[in-house]
Amino acid sequence: MDERERRQKRQVKKTRRPVQSGRGGRAGAGYPEADAQRRRTSNNVNRARRNRARRRRRLFIIRGVICIILVVAVGLGFILYHKYGSSKEKADLKNYYGISDKNELGVTVNNKVIKNSDGNAVGRLIDGEAYVEYSVVRDYINERFYWDPNENIMLYTLPNGNVSVEVGSKDYTEVTEKKSETYTILKTEGRTAYIAVPFIQQYTNMDYNIYKTPNRVAITSSWGEIESAIIKKKTEVRYQGGVKSPILTEVKKSDKVTVLEDEDGWKKIATEDGFVGYVKTRTLKKIQKETTKRDFDEPKYTNISVGHTINMAWHNVENEDANSYALETIASTKGLNVIAPTWFKIADTDGNLTSLASSDYVNYAHQVNLDVWATVRDFHGGINSYDETYEVLSYTSKRENLTNQIIAAALQTGIDGINLDFELISTECGEHYIQFVRELSVKCRQNGLVFSIDNYVPQPYNEHYNLKEQGIVADYVVIMAYDEHTEGSYEAGSVSSYNYVKDGIKNAAKSVSSDKLIAAIPFYTRLWLETPKTDAELASEEGTEAANYKNKVSSTALGMDEAQQVVQDAGAQTEWDDTTKQNYAQWETEDGIYKIWLEDTKSLEEKLKLIKSDNLAGVAEWKLGWENSDVWDMILQYVN
Numbered sequence: 001m002d003e004r005e006r007r008q009k010r011q012v013k014k015t016r017r018p019v020q021s022g023r024g025g026r027a028g029a030g031y032p033e034a035d036a037q038r039r040r041t042s043n044n045v046n047r048a049r050r051n052r053a054r055r056r057r058r059l060f061i062i063r064g065v066i067c068i069i070l071v072v073a074v075g076l077g078f079i080l081y082h083k084y085g086s087s088k089e090k091a092d093l094k095n096y097y098g099i100s101d102k103n104e105l106g107v108t109v110n111n112k113v114i115k116n117s118d119g120n121a122v123g124r125l126i127d128g129e130a131y132v133e134y135s136v137v138r139d140y141i142n143e144r145f146y147w148d149p150n151e152n153i154m155l156y157t158l159p160n161g162n163v164s165v166e167v168g169s170k171d172y173t174e175v176t177e178k179k180s181e182t183y184t185i186l187k188t189e190g191r192t193a194y195i196a197v198p199f200i201q202q203y204t205n206m207d208y209n210i211y212k213t214p215n216r217v218a219i220t221s222s223w224g225e226i227e228s229a230i231i232k233k234k235t236e237v238r239y240q241g242g243v244k245s246p247i248l249t250e251v252k253k254s255d256k257v258t259v260l261e262d263e264d265g266w267k268k269i270a271t272e273d274g275f276v277g278y279v280k281t282r283t284l285k286k287i288q289k290e291t292t293k294r295d296f297d298e299p300k301y302t303n304i305s306v307g308h309t310i311n312m313a314w315h316n317v318e319n320e321d322a323n324s325y326a327l328e329t330i331a332s333t334k335g336l337n338v339i340a341p342t343w344f345k346i347a348d349t350d351g352n353l354t355s356l357a358s359s360d361y362v363n364y365a366h367q368v369n370l371d372v373w374a375t376v377r378d379f380h381g382g383i384n385s386y387d388e389t390y391e392v393l394s395y396t397s398k399r400e401n402l403t404n405q406i407i408a409a410a411l412q413t414g415i416d417g418i419n420l421d422f423e424l425i426s427t428e429c430g431e432h433y434i435q436f437v438r439e440l441s442v443k444c445r446q447n448g449l450v451f452s453i454d455n456y457v458p459q460p461y462n463e464h465y466n467l468k469e470q471g472i473v474a475d476y477v478v479i480m481a482y483d484e485h486t487e488g489s490y491e492a493g494s495v496s497s498y499n500y501v502k503d504g505i506k507n508a509a510k511s512v513s514s515d516k517l518i519a520a521i522p523f524y525t526r527l528w529l530e531t532p533k534t535d536a537e538l539a540s541e542e543g544t545e546a547a548n549y550k551n552k553v554s555s556t557a558l559g560m561d562e563a564q565q566v567v568q569d570a571g572a573q574t575e576w577d578d579t580t581k582q583n584y585a586q587w588e589t590e591d592g593i594y595k596i597w598l599e600d601t602k603s604l605e606e607k608l609k610l611i612k613s614d615n616l617a618g619v620a621e622w623k624l625g626w627e628n629s630d631v632w633d634m635i636l637q638y639v640n
Helices: 003-015 032-084 093-097 134-141 197-202 326-331 359-367 386-393 396-413 430-446 460-465 467-473 498-508 535-540 560-570 601-613 631-636
Strands: 104-109 123-126 129-133 145-148 153-158 161-166 171-174 177-180 186-189 192-196 207-211 216-220 224-231 235-238 247-251 256-263 266-270 276-280 284-292 310-315 338-341 344-346 353-355 371-377 417-421 450-456 476-480 517-522 524-532 551-559 575-577 582-589 592-598 618-622
Touching: 093 104, 104 123, 104 129, 104 134, 123 192, 129 134, 129 197, 129 216, 134 145, 134 192, 153 430, 161 430, 192 197, 197 207, 247 276, 256 276, 256 284, 326 359, 344 386, 344 396, 353 396, 359 371, 359 396, 371 396, 371 450, 386 396, 386 430, 396 430, 417 430, 430 450, 430 460, 430 467, 450 460, 450 467, 467 476, 476 498, 498 517, 498 601, 517 601, 524 560, 551 560, 560 582, 560 592, 582 601, 601 618, 601 631
Parallel strands: 104 216, 310 338, 310 618, 338 371, 344 371, 371 417, 417 450, 450 476, 476 517, 517 618
Antiparallel strands: 123 129, 129 192, 145 153, 153 161, 161 171, 171 177, 186 192, 207 216, 224 256, 224 284, 235 247, 235 276, 256 266, 266 276, 344 353, 524 551, 524 592, 575 582, 582 592
16 A cells, blocks of 8 residues: 555545444434435436436527528528529520521511511521511511512502512612612522512611611511600510510610510510510509601502492393393393493413403493493403412413403493402412502503402401402402302301391401492392201211201302292292391292292392491492392482
8 A cells, every 4th residue: 555545544534424323223323414415415416417408408409490490491492582583594585586597687577576487587687788588578567568489570569550679689660760779679598588678668667777696677667656664773674574584685774665565563575676575564664655656658549439329230241142231231220320241351371361341332331321340350261260360360470461451451442440350369369469459450540440349248268358458559349248158058048148248348347448348239149948968968078067067958049039939939928037137938848948038129228228327438239130120219219
């Protein structure tokens, strides 16, 4: 044992208290307070340890919860930002305008980005000059530009003649005057023509500006009231409404934009440099209406007016012998002031004319105070199909040949006017047809011939006849308010019901002024025979429109007196149908059910009331010889 250990033992002995014996003689019984104190101390220590442990556990849990909350908050913030935060993605501007190479030019017209059906740009930048595809010029800028891909010539019809340009030339002819430009006016890629923008502007009330990065041209050709606004502060213009949509461009504070549409807190706008996109509504101020205009002398298309209400009837002339019956045909009429013999037809696809015109006929008509407006048709002789009419009208030289022959025949026989009745015009042929209308109108006007055009009742399927342009270049536009149900109809029905006529006039008047509009009424009706289809017939028609009709029908066109006689012979009774405003009859035989909606003085009077109340230029009738004698006195009450 060393000295240190001995010292420790001595120290212990000094501090140790003697153990006292209690009553039971047990050791330690003499110090109860010390034991209790030790127990209390031990309990306090243990309690403190437990409290510290609990505090550590609580702190650990709190810290864990805080960490979890922070992690969740960060994640949620990321998700919310990803979902609602503004994207900084830039739009592909070349794709936006459809640009794929350096020679292509993006095009906006009247705040609309224009691309072709393949999504490609419709402009070209050639030798620093901007060019736009012909179809875009025709459809969006100025429809009077006309491109003939067959003969590689571009035309623009003025009131006194054509402007003509050949491909690859800086020279052009305006009616008869030779002119030149410093740039090539017309270029082609295959059968696609591109017109120089400054040349378009010469004949169009339009402004344009060319911009770079990317190359684009912004064209304005529509003027009038717009909604404009000022940008409050620098902001992005996005491709679509929403902060996630790619950015097209930026607009600065105080920039002026055109407001196009409102969309849930966003406005569709157009910038002055040719971008069309969206900004938040709150970024705009001073939203207001304003009127835009540009000084431009629009060409004036003058017209010939007869100066009185027109009462015109067609005389169906199928051969030269029919001309000799003119005296007989006209003798029973009253109040008629124009007769339209069907004299002219297109003989072939070269645009030659077949004529039955007669000077003697014209002289007799003039003696009884009738003007003669000879009708030109594309059916019932010579050509007789949509394809053949297209073949004639889609060539400039063929149209010119046809026009010259019409005018020559009219002048030779002393005709007063030309009545154009083309009914085989396909949608594809529409632009060629209306160009023919323009060209013929110029020639008629120059030769003092009244020019009228016959049309179907306006329907979506015949919009390509372009009533609006007809109403500008022609003297009169005739709406043939009949053939509501025809020989090819799947069900029996009226030839010319009241509402059919009423709606036809109303829709035509949206495009043609009333003082140029003539409504044509029928002197005929159709006798219908209706029979149930057999099971075999229904089965053969399955999947076709005809399958929607359980009965098959056939019909025969009858004049007014003949129709009355048929009803009388059948012993049938007519009843007034207040919907069609016609007398209606039906009867049954072993052949099937016959139905007829009669045209008589009562039904025609209802139509004439519409014509008079709408202040139209007059009435026309198809056709002479099918009317009864009473009808002329009734017509005189409304046309005088």
